[in-house]
């Protein structure tokens with residue numbers, strides 16, 4: 238995402254050093270141009286029915302941009318639903334999924350007349366029917382199916398195996414049909430699935446498409462008028478140089494092979510693929526040390542800033558920015574958090590670094606800031622959106638004093 242002018246790093250036409258002058262590290266930077274290009278490429282290949290999975294990056298500025306690019310929104314909580322509405326998404330282009338929606342969540346979604354509420358259990362279908370009946374409404378719903386497919390991704394981001402908590406097992410279609418036929422106030426019009434994130438094997442998509450086609454046919458044969466088949470997200474992003482190349486055109490090829498003429502509309506709900514590579518995290522080196530022969534660089538971003546390495550063992554490339562040194566050293570890059578798992582990368586070769594130098598953690602546009610926390614009572618990272626030689630700070634964190642103020646001391650203390 239960085240380009241260089243006279244050895245100075247730029248995001249689009251904006252100097253990274255200028256951003257460091259106006260915003261304290263650690264912060265996230267997103268390139269608007271890169272997001273637009275990736276969305277347009279995805280739409281060109283997969284068609285216009287793309288529902289951006291806003292869990293990957295739900296900053297209001299990003300949502301406004303995604304909405305302006307004519308994407309729909311895929312939300313997994315009422316908070317995300319409110320974000321999508323606030324950013325201007327048409328309710329008719331919002332789908333609401335999530336394995337645990339409360340009565341209040343369902344009532345709110347019903348009230349907002351969104352496109353589809355995707356149910357994830359037989360119990361949820363029953364609850365939604367009773368709520369809709371009470372409110373005298375007829376609600377369009379989808380069912381998220383669990384196709385029992387191993388996406389062969391990190392175990393912590395696999396969602397499509399029979400034993401995962403998501404969706405309703407695909408071999409329970411008869412039970413779903415039987416139940417929805419008794420529901421007075423629900424219209425089952427869609428099926429969806431999502432087998433996990435960071436899926437690189439085209440075979441996994443092919444198997445998913447075949448399963449979903451079989452499922453759609455089964456519903457239709459049972460008299461259910463399926464209008465929407467949502468094939469999930471999960472497209473792979475190349476975080477490591479050694480990662481396999483992922484070709485979205487191959488997904489399209491399998492899609493066309495599987496679904497020839499259909500009576501229903503096909504859609505996708507990617508998150509990571511649309512925005513991961515359009516973001517970086519900028520961090521400064523606080524201090525250096527050698528412990529047991531390991532050269533640690535302790536940076537001001539921690540697992541509270543970007544949790545993916547600590548939580549999933551995920552890899553992000555790290556670049557050195559300031560150094561003119563020709564000497565290369567093996568460094569372990571660690572955050573300041575009091576946890577041994579607060580490590581971004583071990584034994585990577587960088588030019589010799591000094592305290593105050595900047596490092597860039599690459600490909601952090603998705604599942605970065607959204608998963609940040611105030612752990613160790615550190616502020617959340619800021620976010621900046623760059624548009625050519627223009628930029629805006631699109632998130633500015635609460636000061637620690639405000640965070641402290643939110644705690645309430647009981648009268649007996």
Ligand SMILES: Cc1ncc(COP(=O)(O)O)c(C=O)c1O
Pocket residue numbers: 290292293311334396431433434435469470471472506507508509510603
């Ligand atoms: C239901 C659902 N849809 C879509 C996505 C988006 O996945 P990704 O960001 O890998 O495309 C997720 C993320 O895990 C999800 O849970």
